[in-house]
Amino acid sequence: MLQLQQGICDSPLSMESLIKSGSLSSDDKEFLQQFSNDANMNAVVKLCDILEGYLARRVAPVTPSALEDVVEAYDYLRCHPHAEGCHELVHLLRKPHMKALIQCHDDLANRTYGPRLSPVPHEVDEDDVSVKIVELVKQDEPLGATIKINERTGAILIARVMHGGLADRSDLLQAGDEVQAVNQVLVAGQDPMTAIRMLTTARGNVRLSVLPSERRSSSTAGGVGSVSSGGQQQVGVSPATVRVLFNYNPADDGLIPCQEAGLCLRLGDILQLLILLVTSLLSSMLSYFLLFVLSKKADSSGSDQQQPPPQFYEELGRFYPGQPDGPTGSPVPPYRPLVLIGPSGVGRRELARQLVGTDREHFALPVLVSTRSQQRPEPFVSLTAAQIRALAEAGRLAEQWTEDGGNETWALPVDSLTKLLRDGRVPVCVPHGPPPHCLLGLRTPSLRAFVVYVKPPPLDVLRETRAPHLLQQQDSLYDTGRQLTLSELEAMVIEGQRMESACAHLIDFTLVNDDLPVALETLSELAYRLETDFSYVPKHWL
Numbered sequence: 095m096l097q098l099q100q101g102i103c104d105s106p107l108s109m110e111s112l113i114k115s116g117s118l119s120s121d122d123k124e125f126l127q128q129f130s131n132d133a134n135m136n137a138v139v140k141l142c143d144i145l146e147g148y149l150a151r152r153v154a155p156v157t158p159s160a161l162e163d164v165v166e167a168y169d170y171l172r173c174h175p176h177a178e179g180c181h182e183l184v185h186l187l188r189k190p191h192m193k194a195l196i197q198c199h200d201d202l203a204n205r206t207y208g209p210r211l212s213p214v215p216h217e218v219d220e221d222d223v224s225v226k227i228v229e230l231v232k233q234d235e236p237l238g239a240t241i242k243i244n245e246r247t248g249a250i251l252i253a254r255v256m257h258g259g260l261a262d263r264s265d266l267l268q269a270g271d272e273v274q275a276v277n278q279v280l281v282a283g284q285d286p287m288t289a290i291r292m293l294t295t296a297r298g299n300v301r302l303s304v305l306p307s308e309r310r311s312s313s314t315a316g317g318v319g320s321v322s323s324g325g326q327q328q329v330g331v332s333p334a335t336v337r338v339l340f341n342y343n344p345a346d347d348g349l350i351p352c353q354e355a356g357l358c359l360r361l362g363d364i365l366q367l368l369i370l371l372v373t374s375l376l377s378s379m380l381s382y383f384l385l386f387v388l389s390k391k392a393d394s395s396g397s398d399q400q401q402p403p404p405q406f407y408e409e410l411g412r413f414y415p416g417q418p419d420g421p422t423g424s425p426v427p428p429y430r431p432l433v434l435i436g437p438s439g440v441g442r443r444e445l446a447r448q449l450v451g452t453d454r455e456h457f458a459l460p461v462l463v464s465t466r467s468q469q470r471p472e473p474f475v476s477l478t479a480a481q482i483r484a485l486a487e488a489g490r491l492a493e494q495w496t497e498d499g500g501n502e503t504w505a506l507p508v509d510s511l512t513k514l515l516r517d518g519r520v521p522v523c524v525p526h527g528p529p530p531h532c533l534l535g536l537r538t539p540s541l542r543a544f545v546v547y548v549k550p551p552p553l554d555v556l557r558e559t560r561a562p563h564l565l566q567q568q569d570s571l572y573d574t575g576r577q578l579t580l581s582e583l584e585a586m587v588i589e590g591q592r593m594e595s596a597c598a599h600l601i602d603f604t605l606v607n608d609d610l611p612v613a614l615e616t617l618s619e620l621a622y623r624l625e626t627d628f629s630y631v632p633k634h635w636l
């Protein structure tokens with residue numbers, strides 16, 4: 095039907111001339127006459143004209159990275175909740191389908207809906223002699239592979255195979271294969287543009303003569319320490335992301351074989367390990383690195399510190415990856431509870447209270463349960479000891495402790511946190527006990543708590559910022575009910591150092607609490623950014 099309409103649009107006179115020609119019977123002529131006079135038919139033809147005109151127009155995206163701009167605007171508005179009209183916009187931008195729409199825009203603008211390229215290989219083997227004949231059936235779609243020229247030999251090589259493209263689907267071509275001929279026309283030694291032209295213009299059955307790369311056989315052999323024909327040792331480490339648990343500067347290390355090639359590591363950094371082709375120098379560097387890591391492990395295993403299990407990390411998607419497990423089946427925003435740890439008196443409660451005060455619709459202190467019956471400033475739900483015990487036995491408590499000489503049992507129920515998360519709010523928790531124990535029920539795959547270590551500043555800054563006369567002046571501002579003695583400040587610094595080194599593997603962010611308003615602003619920015627940026631979590635949480 096469309097083709098017929100298109101034919102009519104293309105040649106408006108052809109119908110007329112057909113009717114006038116003597117080749118049609120009178121019935122056919124009458125039918126065509128009625129057909130061409132029909133109002134609906136004319137409307138359809140007009141519609142075709144309009145659509146054709148519209149399709150001929152090129153629509154260009156205003157920006158290729160709308161998501162970035164939106165995230166920036168979202169962050170800004172979240173940190174400035176009092177700006178006029180921002181509330182509604184934040185609410186709108188928070189919606190998962192809004193993100194999907196913007197992401198879709200960017201995908202179209204960047205044409206990322208097509209197949210993705212696999213990484214460029216570093217080396218190509220050239221010693222093979224067996225020729226492989228590959229036959230592909232190619233219509234209008236591209237080959238799905240890029241080629242490059244080996245400058246030394248002039249060989250035309252497959253540089254990359256696009257994921258999901260024709261070459262990839264055929265499973266017959268591999269990065270590193272040398273293309274010798276296309277449809278029996280030799281390309282070896284020719285200008286790569288000629289080869290590209292031949293590959294792009296060829297249609298139907300395309301026959302390629304290729305010298306296979308050895309990469310395929312060596313990579314499928316896999317395994318640690320397999321040796322390829324090039325004499326290079328291939329380490330069978332799959333790409334992995336790990337977290338650095340200690341500071342390391344190669345310049346301070348007298349044992350490293352090549353200091354210039356050493357990596358500066360900072361505690362908490364995320365390292366991505368890729369598959370390596372290891373030359374002898376790199377091999378010795380890697381062995382050194384592994385020995386170094388092992389000796390670090392051995393160093394600390396002598397102490398009473400709890401050893402973290404070896405853990406790989408994974409990127410957590412940003413900006414509403416959306417988990418379809420909301421109460422109504424709708425996606426839940428990817429909020430994570432914020433957990434503040436730190437030595438006693440460092441200001442965790444103060445920061446938590448103030449953060450919640452900046453945006454009560456978004457942040458909340460989780461409701462505790464207790465056997466206590468009288469009220470306290472912080473809200474809690476009174477339960478019997480048996481009820482709390484039942485929750486503990488069912489694994490529904492993130493933390494439990496006693497107060498008043500063991501007379502009162504207190505607990506943080508997991509449900510209190512999940513309820514807030516489901517309501518689209520971020521729970522801000524201040525665990526009662528010391529880490530790492532207090533984090534066991536919070537750093538779980540379902541809660542994925544983000545741990546902020548509130549670090550005391552150096553003693554002189556502590557003395558300055560927590561001086562009694564300052565506290566009195568700031569009473570109204572900070573609601574400070576507690577004055578710390580000098581010995582408490584000293585103990586805070588020592589305890590802070592111990593906690594930081596014992597829990598390094600559990601800390602996601604270190605916040606120095608020197609100036610309270612500055613620390614609060616950093617915490618608030620971090621909390622909002624966490625919702626829009628990538629972050630790393632242990633792989634087994636996902």
Ligand SMILES: Nc1ncnc2c1ncn2[C@@H]1O[C@H](COP(=O)(O)OP(=O)(O)OP(=O)(O)O)[C@@H](O)[C@H]1O
Nearest residue numbers: 438439440441442443444559574575576608609610
């Ligand atoms: N940066 C700061 N400058 C000045 N005073 C501060 C600062 N941070 C916290 N404070 C004050 O220090 C006191 C202790 O803070 P807070 O009660 O929050 O500590 P905490 O870490 O929760 O300790 P604990 O775990 O023992 O309850 C409070 O009076 C608080 O107002």
